[in-house]
Amino acid sequence: MKRVLITGTAGFIGFHLARLLLEEGHQVHGYDALTDYYDVTLKQARHRILEGMPGFGKTEALLEDADTLFQAARDFAPDVIVHLAAQAGVRYSLENPRAYVEANIVGTFNVMEIARELKISHLLMASTSSAYGANEEMPFKETDKADTPLTMYAATKKANEVMAHSYAHLWDLPTTMFRFFTVYGPWMRPDLAPFKFADAILAGRPIDIYNHGEMYRDFTYVDDLVRGIRLLMDAVPARPASSADIAPGDSLSPAAPFRIVNIGNSTRVKLLDFVDIIEAELGVKAIRNYMDMQPGDVPATWADASLLQSLTGYRPQTEFRDGIAKFVSWFREYYGR
Numbered sequence: 323m324k325r326v327l328i329t330g331t332a333g334f335i336g337f338h339l340a341r342l343l344l345e346e347g348h349q350v351h352g353y354d355a356l357t358d359y360y361d362v363t364l365k366q367a368r369h370r371i372l373e374g375m376p377g378f379g380k381t382e383a384l385l386e387d388a389d390t391l392f393q394a395a396r397d398f399a400p401d402v403i404v405h406l407a408a409q410a411g412v413r414y415s416l417e418n419p420r421a422y423v424e425a426n427i428v429g430t431f432n433v434m435e436i437a438r439e440l441k442i443s444h445l446l447m448a449s450t451s452s453a454y455g456a457n458e459e460m461p462f463k464e465t466d467k468a469d470t471p472l473t474m475y476a477a478t479k480k481a482n483e484v485m486a487h488s489y490a491h492l493w494d495l496p497t498t499m500f501r502f503f504t505v506y507g508p509w510m511r512p513d514l515a516p517f518k519f520a521d522a523i524l525a526g527r528p529i530d531i532y533n534h535g536e537m538y539r540d541f542t543y544v545d546d547l548v549r550g551i552r553l554l555m556d557a558v559p560a561r562p563a564s565s566a567d568i569a570p571g572d573s574l575s576p577a578a579p580f581r582i583v584n585i586g587n588s589t590r591v592k593l594l595d596f597v598d599i600i601e602a603e604l605g606v607k608a609i610r611n612y613m614d615m616q617p618g619d620v621p622a623t624w625a626d627a628s629l630l631q632s633l634t635g636y637r638p639q640t641e642f643r644d645g646i647a648k649f650v651s652w653f654r655e656y657y658g659r
């Protein structure tokens with residue numbers, strides 16, 4: 323049994339991870355501020371489910387509130403910290419970049435500080451496929467350069483990776499950073515495309531199709547994603563004796579117990595096909611409004627998931643259509659539509 327502090331348990335991914343760990347019999351402490359970036363009642367509903375499970379406790383506060391975060395962590399005394407709370411969203415970072423600096427830079431720094439103080443055995447933190455920015459070589463590999471972020475969202479997440487590397491190096495803090503690829507499924511964030519499309523199609527509102535549909539995403543089903551996180555919890559990075567000890571394709575740092583791991587499905591879905599699949603699952607046709615490319619958007623993502631597989635023996639494999647069917651059935655039931 324592990325004691326796991328998870329930030330972001332009222333969020334989409336944190337909720338699913340907490341549920342999985344509680345089902346396995348671990349103790350989970352959730353830290354979440356239930357910020358109003360999107361519908362707070364959805365966040366409250368997720369927390370209510372966790373509160374009904376044995377082994378769950380929570381603190382509702384901001385990551386930026388260092389005193390509260392530190393006290394909650396000291397009281398709980400975790401073995402492992404999984405840091406998923408963040409200001410998420412690619413497009414909102416053009417409107418309100420400061421929110422990303424506060425939650426993602428200051429907040430993540432606070433998590434690193436308490437992880438160092440408590441000498442936890444493994445710190446795992448969320449980064450994003452958006453860190454690959456303008457990279458053109460596909461699929462994206464962790465060992466590729468990723469120095470061209472296109473938004474402050476991507477820039478703050480990339481900054482988290484390099485901040486975490488320095489702490490892993492200085493304080494021997496084993497750290498794994500995930501690069502997630504467009505996660506979807508039941509309980510998903512309302513600001514993400516599958517949710518927005520389902521909502522608009524059922525309401526008879528037109529949907530905007532960016533870049534005339536010439537967009538590709540490596541959509542990752544949430545159950546697959548949290549299974550990848552769960553397995554990586556046990557794949558604790560160790561500082562290599564020399565760079566010769568790093569396996570080919572491994573992103574392990576030569577200077578720290580630190581690695582970056584993609585968690586993605588490794589299949590690209592074209593935006594137009596994605597709309598067709600949602601329409602088919604809903605049984606309702608969309609009214610389509612074709613638009614130009616949006617500022618800050620990346621045209622395509624595609625994960626090379628071979629490092630995840632070599633570390634854990636696992637790779638995500640849910641077919642997009644099956645995952646969307648599960649999302650749609652949750653959506654219809656939860657919202658009664």
Ligand SMILES: C[C@H]1O[C@H](OP(=O)(O)OP(=O)(O)OC[C@H]2O[C@@H](n3cnc4c(=O)[nH]c(N)nc43)[C@H](O)[C@@H]2O)[C@@H](O)[C@@H](O)C1=O
Pocket residue numbers: 410411412449450451452502503504505513514515516518529530531532537538539593619
């Ligand atoms: C890994 C990464 O994953 C996510 O970022 P994302 O991949 O940009 O996800 P999305 O669901 O916002 O976009 C998916 C696709 O759908 C298009 N899209 C969006 N919104 C509308 C929309 O309103 N209309 C249309 N037509 N297309 C849209 C958009 O242009 C893109 O082709 C976040 O979790 C982020 O936090 C993160 O870290």
